[in-house]
Amino acid sequence: MGLDIPVFRAYQGSEPPRFASPAELECAKVLDYYGVPWQYEPRTFVLEQDENGRVTEAFAPDFYLPEQDLYIELTVMKQSLVTRKNRKLRKLRERYPDVRIKLFYKRDIERLARHFRLDLAS
Amino acid sequence: MAELAADLARDYADREPLLVGSLKASLVFITDLSRALPISHMLDFVELAGYGSAQMGGHEQIRVLKDLDADIRGRDVVIVEDVVDTGLTLNYLVRAFSLREPRSVAAVTLLDRPYRRLVDDLPVRYVGFVVPDELFVGYGFDLDEGWRHLPDLHVLKEF
Secondary structure (H helix, E strand, O other): OOOOOOOOOOEOOOOOOOOOOHHHHHHHHHHHHOOOOEEEOOOOEEEEEOOOOOEEEEEOOOEEEOOOOEEEEEOOOOHHHOHHHHHHHHHHHHHOOOOOEEEEOHHHHHHHHHHHOOOOOO | OHHHHHHHHHHOOOOOOEEEEEOOOOHHHHHHHHHHOOOOOEEEEEEEOOHHHHHHOOOOOOOEEEOOOOOOOOOEEEEEEEEEOOOHHHHHHHHHHHOOOOOEEEEEEEEEOHHHOOOOOOOEEEEEEEOOOOEEEEOOEOEOOEOOOOOOOEEEOOO
16 A cells, blocks of 8 residues: 555554554554554454354454553444444454454544544545 | 523632633633633633644644643643534543643533544543534634624534
């Protein structure tokens, strides 16, 4: 994608994060700016397995904030296209009820972008 | 305003709290709050560079544009916010102030959007209004520095 990745100070991870979208990069930069420790896709949650125990469906939220014990998932899809992601999130909450996760929709990200004057141009 | 002031007066009677306004948007709110607060208190201000403006200036870490004038060691500090949204700014202030060993740190906010919080466990003890996901201008709230002067709070239609 050719995103210009800065040096992060609050990032906790051994490998440089490989963001999937400009929105993820900007979210990381905001967290870093305010000194909130963050991790990128540190855990993949198994949602479905077949009879042989093979994973058939999984979900890796974009960010984890260890101090908040909170996962964050960003989606830049249109509201009408997020049904599949919502279903995954519902499964995750059913199977991992102790996991705290927040989903930020496109409109939420646009509001945050306006608030923080982010550059989300792809 | 009277209700918020009464709550603060009850909790901080005889403690002379230091009200810290987070500039710029809270300026009008802290002014009205101070005038409504019937107990002795002091005022101070802090200003942080917002993420957007700092990025344009090439800064990757938060910058304090104006620090407190007062020594807050042993004091009761009440941070006065215009709105608590993600909680990132307030979280920074609480952590920074806590290093200076105040007696207590709490926050009062005119508007609150708890559903947008990224940082929990914030000492937001006094809330004026929980508001929907709308843009506000006036009463200190701005859009690109405009509209702050409007005496009342207005919902800005989508643009």
